[in-house]
Each structure stands twice: as C-alpha cells, then as structure tokens.
Amino acid sequence: MRDRMTKDLTDIVHISSIALTRRTVLGGLSGGLAAMALPLASAAWATTAAHTIRVGDIAVNVISDGHLEVPVAFQLPRTSGSEVDALFKASGIDAPRQLTSPTNVTLVRTQNELVLIDAGAGSTFQATAGRLADNLEAAGIDRGAITKVVFTHGHADHLWGVIDDFDETERFPNASYVISSTEWDFWTHPDALSRMPEVLHGMARGTQRILKRIESRIERRNSGDTIAPGLTYLGTEGHTPGHMSILIDSHNEHLLIGGDALTHSIVSFARPDWPWGSDLDQDVAAGTRRRLLDQLADSRLPLIGFHLPWPGKGYVERNGTAYRFVSM
Ligand SMILES: [Zn+2]
Numbered sequence: 001m002r003d004r005m006t007k008d009l010t011d012i013v014h015i016s017s018i019a020l021t022r023r024t025v026l027g028g029l030s031g032g033l034a035a036m037a038l039p040l041a042s043a044a045w046a047t048t049a050a051h052t053i054r055v056g057d058i059a060v061n062v063i064s065d066g067h068l069e070v071p072v073a074f075q076l077p078r079t080s081g082s083e084v085d086a087l088f089k090a091s092g093i094d095a096p097r098q099l100t101s102p103t104n105v106t107l108v109r110t111q112n113e114l115v116l117i118d119a120g121a122g123s124t125f126q127a128t129a130g131r132l133a134d135n136l137e138a139a140g141i142d143r144g145a146i147t148k149v150v151f152t153h154g155h156a157d158h159l160w161g162v163i164d165d166f167d168e169t170e171r172f173p174n175a176s177y178v179i180s181s182t183e184w185d186f187w188t189h190p191d192a193l194s195r196m197p198e199v200l201h202g203m204a205r206g207t208q209r210i211l212k213r214i215e216s217r218i219e220r221r222n223s224g225d226t227i228a229p230g231l232t233y234l235g236t237e238g239h240t241p242g243h244m245s246i247l248i249d250s251h252n253e254h255l256l257i258g259g260d261a262l263t264h265s266i267v268s269f270a271r272p273d274w275p276w277g278s279d280l281d282q283d284v285a286a287g288t289r290r291r292l293l294d295q296l297a298d299s300r301l302p303l304i305g306f307h308l309p310w311p312g313k314g315y316v317e318r319n320g321t322a323y324r325f326v327s328m
Helices: 002-013 022-032 081-090 132-138 156-162 181-188 198-213 282-299
Strands: 051-055 058-071 098-109 114-117 148-150 176-180 218-221 226-228 231-235 244-250 253-257 313-319 322-327
Touching: 051 244, 051 253, 058 132, 058 156, 058 244, 148 226, 156 198, 176 181, 176 231, 181 198, 181 218, 282 313
Parallel strands: 114 148, 148 176, 176 218
Antiparallel strands: 051 058, 058 098, 098 114, 226 231, 231 244, 244 253, 313 322
C-alpha cells in the first residue's frame, strides 16, 4: 500500500518532473481567493458563507454543512489526559472535552461538470450538521445543476446528505455518484455489520440504505482513476478501508481534497501516530497520515480537510519530527 500511494501521488502530481514550488501551487489559491458576502439561511453556525478558490481553470467552492461535536475521549481513546492537555497547552489553548469539528463540503466547477465532493450529513445525524442544502441555496447554487457527487468515504457526515429525509427524495436529482470500489464493498457486504464494532451498526444501516437507494447511478472507481476532468481519486485508506482523497489538477496548479485523512488541525499534524477514535483501522490510518504529511510538506501542495478549521484550507509544514497545519 505504501508503494501504491507514494506512486499515485508522485505520478499524478508529477512531483519529480515539475517544479511544484509553493508559489506555483499557492499562486492560484491566493490570487483567486475571495470570501463571498452572502446571506445565511441558517444562523446556527456563524461562518457559513461560501469560499471560492481557483485552481487553474477550475473553480472550487467550500460550503459548510455545519459542524459536529465529538468527545475528546472518543477520538483519543488510547492517549492519557495529561498527554492531551500538554499537546493543547503547547498550542496555547486549554484541552477541550468536546472537539468542535467543522464539516467543509467542496463543490468543483469544471468546464462541463459541477461536482460535489461529499454530501454532508443530512438532517438525522447531529443537530449541528445538515446545513448543506440551506448553504447551497444561500450561495445561489441550484442543487439540480450538480452533475456528479463524489464520496471520499461512507461515513454519515459525508454521505447521508444525498437523501432528503423529510420526503425521501434525492437532494441532487440530476447527479450521478462515484464511490471507491473498496468502500462500496465494505459497506454493502452481506456480513458488513459483523465485521465492525456494534457502535457503528446504526451508521452502517443508514449508509447501506442510502447506497441501495442510489445503486443504479453509482460508479465504483479506484485509486488513480480520473473521476471528472482534472479530478483524480487517490487512495488514503485507514479512516475507512476505501477512503479516497481527490486531487484537483489544472494548468500545473493543484489542490488536494483530503476528506478525513487529516481530521484535526493540531492532533493529526503534531501527533499523527496517536490512534484516532473515528478511524476504522487506526494503524493503517496513522501510516497514511505519516506518508501524506510527508508528501504534502515536501510539495507544499495545498489541502482542504473536511474537518479542518473552516474553510479547511491550508498547507503542511514540518515541525521537528512532526508537522503543523498552516491555515490559508
Ligand atoms: Zn468525517
């Protein structure tokens, strides 16, 4: 797997063959970055105005689905309280009991396609999430114009939002769907529930119900596949077995949509080896984080993380033997 992922990112980004300097990858971002002053349909989460980024010819919007509240004790089950306190204190903040986790959905506009990367949580997962439809409307984006919904993985906060629970209709009625083959097989396997801890059974049933509902229009793809012009699937497994990031590539400008490969702006970067509670395979996820951080720091490739501080964009710097996330 290590070789495959390293080869994927190297081949896809051509790190060895082009001068992927910070200027080349960030120029398009900073030049085109503009926070749009839009009215909010929901005032429950204060920072929901869409952000617009340009990557070559491709326009990228980040739209908030709200946020999640997750106990620290759940996410860091094998780390002592004193270690957690020390890490947060070193970053100048008191260690929280609850992690407030933004949910940053990405919308990618290419010449002929409008691609939504992840669909948010919908209305039944957590009361603080499920704002995507309102925030798309507030940004003047017609859900019917979205041509493709690409999933990074099958967790509720990324997938359940494709169905409107009020009337059981599809929220993106003209879209086709893309998921990784491994992810599809994992969630839809007849023995899926017996292969995962009981705490996940409710989520698995919800994801299975939705995947069955959209089965006739979902494509299953693999790492290295082009999923839309300028968009490539990149295997970043561990958080779930088939977790994918998406590399956007246009005119030598790049942006990685990292999904949940790097989920917390302090812990994932400063302590990538700490087991993370929502990772299904915590050892594989830690290995993926290490390799991804190494490659992102070397290339200065900018990143959007689904749960990183709104709107989730930044780059990776080395910090001793670990790393830090630099928001942009
Ligand atoms: Zn997530």
